[in-house]
Amino acid sequence: MNQTPDSTGPVPLLQVEAVSCRFGGLLALDQVSLELEEGEIFGLIGPNGAGKTTLFNVISGLTPPSGGRCLWRGAPTAGLGASGLNRLGIARTFQNLRLFESLSVRENVLVGLHHAARAPLLGSLLGSGAFRRQQGQLQERAMELLTLLELEALAEQRAGDLPYGDRRRLEIARALATAPRLLLLDEPAAGMNPAEKDDLRRLIGTIRQHFTLTVLIIEHHVPLMMQLCDRLAVLNFGRRIALGSPAAVRTDPRVIEAYLGSSGGSSGGSSGGAGGDGR
Amino acid sequence: MDAALLEQMLLGALLALSVYLPLRCGQLSLATPGFYAVGGYVAALLSTGVPAFAGSGATSPLPALLAEMVLGGALAGLIALAIGGPVLRLRGIYLAIATIALVEILRVLNLNLPFTGGAMGIFGIPQPFAHAEGYVLFTLALLALACWLCQRLEALRLGRAMAAIRDDELAAACVGIDTPRTKLIAFVASAVLAGVTGALAAHFFNSWNARAGSFDASITTLAFVVFGGSRLWPGPVLGGLVLTALPELLRPVGDLRLILFGAVILLGPLFFPQGLVTAERLHWLAARLGRGRHRGRQAPQAP
Numbered sequence: 302m303n304q305t306p307d308s309t310g311p312v313p314l315l316q317v318e319a320v321s322c323r324f325g326g327l328l329a330l331d332q333v334s335l336e337l338e339e340g341e342i343f344g345l346i347g348p349n350g351a352g353k354t355t356l357f358n359v360i361s362g363l364t365p366p367s368g369g370r371c372l373w374r375g376a377p378t379a380g381l382g383a384s385g386l387n388r389l390g391i392a393r394t395f396q397n398l399r400l401f402e403s404l405s406v407r408e409n410v411l412v413g414l415h416h417a418a419r420a421p422l423l424g425s426l427l428g429s430g431a432f433r434r435q436q437g438q439l440q441e442r443a444m445e446l447l448t449l450l451e452l453e454a455l456a457e458q459r460a461g462d463l464p465y466g467d468r469r470r471l472e473i474a475r476a477l478a479t480a481p482r483l484l485l486l487d488e489p490a491a492g493m494n495p496a497e498k499d500d501l502r503r504l505i506g507t508i509r510q511h512f513t514l515t516v517l518i519i520e521h522h523v524p525l526m527m528q529l530c531d532r533l534a535v536l537n538f539g540r541r542i543a544l545g546s547p548a549a550v551r552t553d554p555r556v557i558e559a560y561l562g563s564s565g566g567s568s569g570g571s572s573g574g575a576g577g578d579g580r
Numbered sequence: 581m582d583a584a585l586l587e588q589m590l591l592g593a594l595l596a597l598s599v600y601l602p603l604r605c606g607q608l609s610l611a612t613p614g615f616y617a618v619g620g621y622v623a624a625l626l627s628t629g630v631p632a633f634a635g636s637g638a639t640s641p642l643p644a645l646l647a648e649m650v651l652g653g654a655l656a657g658l659i660a661l662a663i664g665g666p667v668l669r670l671r672g673i674y675l676a677i678a679t680i681a682l683v684e685i686l687r688v689l690n691l692n693l694p695f696t697g698g699a700m701g702i703f704g705i706p707q708p709f710a711h712a713e714g715y716v717l718f719t720l721a722l723l724a725l726a727c728w729l730c731q732r733l734e735a736l737r738l739g740r741a742m743a744a745i746r747d748d749e750l751a752a753a754c755v756g757i758d759t760p761r762t763k764l765i766a767f768v769a770s771a772v773l774a775g776v777t778g779a780l781a782a783h784f785f786n787s788w789n790a791r792a793g794s795f796d797a798s799i800t801t802l803a804f805v806v807f808g809g810s811r812l813w814p815g816p817v818l819g820g821l822v823l824t825a826l827p828e829l830l831r832p833v834g835d836l837r838l839i840l841f842g843a844v845i846l847l848g849p850l851f852f853p854q855g856l857v858t859a860e861r862l863h864w865l866a867a868r869l870g871r872g873r874h875r876g877r878q879a880p881q882a883p
Binding site for chain 1 (some may be wrong): 737
């Protein structure tokens, strides 16, 4: 739908307003603000411990912010919790992969279709015709998603037995099954070789078109992000230090300093940059 | 095997299923004997104190038994509903400890309430069935119903949500599953099953006292599930049947039986850490039984 990536609708899909997050003495996020427009691919980059995953946790409802708030289509999301936010239309993947390991690949996606599986109890128990038709549709939908993610051959395998790359794609399939409007991808290319990263980039493009999605993505691989994203924000020590088009961000002196200057040093820095362990 | 022992085994299997239900979504609750005692007291009080339930005094009508089971299950379920909200915020061993505390609170209440008969409890509970065989058939039907529900759960949205929570509660919340609600449903279902079983058991044992719901019983019912296997419903059923029968079958060896019983409980998990019943063993069994007949269980079904 939204072919022009920087089209500004009346109300942004998601607004992050001055969100802070404090864990004991560590300020993981410091007054971070962002706005996501419908349909864009928005990248979040920054050195390790910059607070990227913490921001994901706040947006997806896993971590309540210590200050500030998030707005979904203009309405505050406080108190909804992870499942409430998912039902609004926010789905996510995890940096360290959280599949339902004892379930099959197909069942993982079926769990993601939870919202679409509502059925009257008695009909479900007795296996009524309506219930079986609905089950058939769910199975079909699950297989469609698995086919899109090239996992259809592995449908009956236990998710815990999958190799790494397949697990990453399964997590995306499971997130898509929840019919999100906004997809949060936490380092989807971690541990992938250049060819796989290329496939992933194409996949994200396909997904966005297929589902008219907005995508917020954390990734360390900067060239991939430059190609993929419409806009980028850069976090460093919990603060947003840059925001804009990839070209603008690339030349921002503060970004260059964050990546080449003060961070990356083996001393770890004195301002608490070693924290923010990605939880 | 005499019918009285068979009846106790079936009751054991029902209690094991009650422990299994919360475990299906990863919740280790030891509250089953507490709800079992509550259900038993409901039946005992009604059938000894209320003329409509008491029948002739020695024998009570079957509809009264059914009504007591419904009421016993309902009261247990209501207690579970009331305390489930806060209690289920606890995880793992902390939930187990909280549910043990619940069992103890209910036990002390049952000992000291003015109408529960103190330490002696309530006796002379009328019999809806003339013989133990009647109980066996009735309980078998109840167990079959419970097993069928557990089996159906597998195909249902609720069952999948429970399995997802067991594997990863946080990820389950992130795919839109209302995790507190799902855990509460499992906990209440477990309580209802235990309460219904208690109402039936009170009639069968003819008397009921606070010992029905003790810490010992919590551990015993947990052993059913650990021994039989906690992943699939046939596991707890098998565990409940075997471990209820064992102390009785070992009676001829005298005091040694307690040692042997302890050894079985110890060695079972040692050699079968997943419990006796696992998916692999069931598939193997199905393959042996169905040799010749083609079984398409493993084959992916075309939608």
